[in-house]
Amino acid sequence: MRESVDLTTNLAGIRMRNPVMAASGTFGYGEEYASLIDVKKIGAIVLKSVTLKPRDGNVPPRLVETPAGLLNAIGIHNIGVEALKAEKLPGLRDAGTPVIVNIWGENVNEFVKVIEALEDVEGIAGIEVNLSCPNVGGTLFAQDAAAAEGLLENVRKKCALPLIAKLSPQVTDITLIAKACEDGGADAISLINSFPAMAIDVETKRPLLGNVTGGLSGPAIKPIAVKMVWEVSKAVKIPVVGMGGIMSASDAIEFMLAGAKAVAVGTANFVNPRTAEEIVNGIGNYLAKNGFSSVSQIVGVLDAR
């Protein structure tokens, strides 16, 4: 019965074995987890945000655990696009799963330079544009529809690959930003990035993060993410990748029912590196049990009358 279930997912031209991806910043470059899990079983991996020049990131402490959540302020600590090309991407060609490069820049110009540096590089299945990092300066494109649209237009001109726009939940109306990205030329929308948040040590009366504020991820943000995926998937025609607190197959299915064509697993990788793999199996079982033959049949079928 299981064999008859079709999990393959075509996300705006990125052909994946299944709809479960590894979220940016939580899976490194695939290599660290290779000894613990079979990366091939994951639908796609999204790499840590890469910038034009290497970045050192924020001062520690960079992590605090909160109830059912993780607060992080990494600050896009990364090796830079040239090192990514020279040291990481060649090895990833044999990863056996599509590799999506996530890019970040302080301004449009920097984003464009990163995408130019990636032109014609082999082994990239798609580009995710991070409009929404809560932990760094620069323009917060995800909070300004016009800026978001302009950024997407500029990146689009230089990019022939499937383009995913990654949004922040901290906005008044997420559908406006999503539509702006669609108009700017995005092929898909991914959401949500971590939610801006903070935590304080009452004894020292100091913030628990070196950066004072950070981004909240993990189960604590899941209900917020599900609602936003639901709203955005109704508002745009392009596919949506849902993420935020996914720990189990049933969490992932929730996002898919709300309208996500694919999902991404972030913080849960730290808790259990096999989470994505287990979710793939769990979705298969759910489909079989409920008489579906293909995973696309559950996307957006939420009955919200």
Added chain:
Amino acid sequence: MKQKILSNEEIAPGIFRMVVNMWKEAQKACPGQFVHIRCSSSNDPLLRRPLSIHELIPETVGVLYRVVGKGTDLLSKKKRGDVLDIIGPLGCGFRTKPAVEPVVIVAGGMGVAPLLFLAQSLMNVDRHMRAKQALPQNRLASLPLQRRDVRVLIGAKTREFILCEEEFTKLGCSVDIATDDGSYGQEGYVSSLFEESIRKKKAGQVFACGPNAMLREIAAMSARRAVECHVSLESRMGCGVGVCLGCVIKTKGKDGISGYRRVCRDGPVFDAQTVLWDEFISRL
């Protein structure tokens, strides 16, 4: 990654020694490495907790931990036969050299945890363990030990928190003790013992683990006498495997340029002279 607990006993107030059956993975463990343990199967606490490998016992691995919060409290309630989700061994351990002597080991409080395994390894005991030659009952008596000059200095608040003295002695190490209140051994800090020790005889290599203030002092004393010193450091961890970049500390490289390195993957053991101590300590 699911491992069975063989024992979990309180050996001092709030301090537990837990022995877990995880031989397949642990056989290759190096002193200074740690395991990453999921303390709850629910989402609270969400993240794993890192604990150093304390000792290698044939077929099993021991950890030594103090209950300080939710995760360690949950661990302390686990019983023989319970199953734990453990990843590891992880990280880079102590880099020992074969012939430099004496080796001085400095343990402050819970810092003793990774250092017993280190001493086992220096005395070659871990080799026997890995070959499963030792009998669990009289673990060390029957072993042909390496004769090495290993001096262990242990410091703690009071007598009851001086841990593993007997284990080190049995391995053939010399052991000196300091307590803050003088209830056992010399009164004062273990760093004073260390100062005396290296004044009398220059150490070949120094290995230390304990509170950060202590480590900084040991590092400075070692630097003054140009002795190689390795310290095991802690930081709050996310993944434990090197992907999240959440656990970094600032160090200076050989080229003098400073940069962040991951405690979980590049450490937890660092060459003490590469650690930017002021920055590290002020950031905790």
